[in-house]
Amino acid sequence: MADHTSLVPVRASALMLGKPAPWPIYNEAGKLLLARGTLIDTPDQLAGLIENGLYRNAHWVAEPDTESVPLPQARDVLRRKHGGKKPAKPSAVKRGQESVITLDEVRWQIGDTLWLQFADDAAQRYAVSLVGCLPNRSILVTAPQKEGKQLFVRDGQAFVVRALSGRRAYAFAAQLLKYQQTPFVYLHLSLPREVRSTVIRQAMRVPVGAEGYLTLDGAQPLPASVIDLSLGGASLVATSLSGRVAAQKGVTGRLRFVAAVADQQLSVDLQVVLRTVEALGEADFHQYGVEFSGLSVRDRLVLSAYVYQEWSLQE
Known part of the structure; x- marks a missing residue:
């Protein structure tokens, strides 16, 4: 009651x-x-x-009532995707910090986007998808295209391969070992000895447990679980948006939730920009990445306190 x-x-x-x-x-x-x-x-x-x-x-913002229907298995879906593992606590790093790592330390996934920069034409970069990696042999990527047509690349062509993942940008030198045309057009690239990793986003993200609502492009609000948060943005799990909205990354909207800070229930209503959408492959759930825009002084203070509190609890 x-x-x-x-x-x-x-x-x-x-x-x-x-x-x-x-x-x-x-x-x-x-x-x-x-x-x-x-x-x-x-x-x-x-x-x-x-x-x-x-x-x-009257205090309703993001579903605090225990009597109401719980949000629809959003966290359970995400937890099953990651095998029930608790997300690791992020390390404190500075923007611009560089390090040299091995390819084995890079956690790319099949289908991730890489960028091929021709060594003799640094102004041209072409997006390709990671197809696979043969240990001690080669990296497999799709063939680059220009204006919808496949580019023919000669064996031995030198590239700088770049990628973005999380808070880091990666780069390494590679050569084309083989231009393969069957069963589809793809490239075998040489394995790098080392990969240069640069921190491009300083904002610390921490796992949180807030429940709220995501509204994008004037569509109906979606019940959403906020799974991680920083001063710059958040990751959410929610059911799918309409095709019109989901296909338009960059649309603006609002994220509303209650942040429990120092025994206080503080509501926030933030302007956001949709940056990423990833299907979770179950029950029509998606993971959304949003960037905060135009934070007020009050919102920034609440978020700072909430992020620091949740980070401290993971010590």
Whole structure:
């Protein structure tokens, strides 16, 4: 039962037939009438709710009520994707910090984008996809294209291969060992002895446990789990956006959630820009990367306190 002193009236027009309830709905005494996410199926059901009185929690921002329906398995989906492993605590590094590592230390995945920069034409860079790696033999990537057409590259051609992953940029020198045309066009590149790694993003990201709502390009708000956070952006798990929005990285929107800082529930409503979308391959869930834009002094203070607190708890 909710604290009736925190309840505020809800307009009947806020509830629609065939649509899920956007909040838990209570009567005036604080008794739960309708859990969040429950569909209102019939006019009689809607009329009954109106007759009993429609109220919601005035402090509602990001689903704090334990009586309401939990967010739909978002964290469970992500946890299964990573084999149940707890994310590692990020290390404190400085932007611009460089190091030389081996290829085995680079955690690229099949399908990641690499950039081929021709050694004799540094102005030209072509995006390719990582196909695979043969230990002690070669790196396999798709063939570069220009204006939709495959570029023919001669054996022995020298490249600088570049990639971005997380907070780091990677670069190494390679040569084309073989231009392979079957069963599809791809390249065998020489294995590098070393890879240069440069920190390009200083903001420390920490795993968090906030629940909130993501709204992009005027679409309906999506219940979202905030899985990691920095002063510059966040990663979220939520159900899929419409194809129109999901296909347009760079669209703007809002992220709302409650940050629990020093026993205080502090609501934040942040302007965001969509940067990445990754399908999780289960139950139509996606992982979204958003960048914060135009943070107010108050938002920055709340985020700073929240990030530092969560980071400290992982010591």
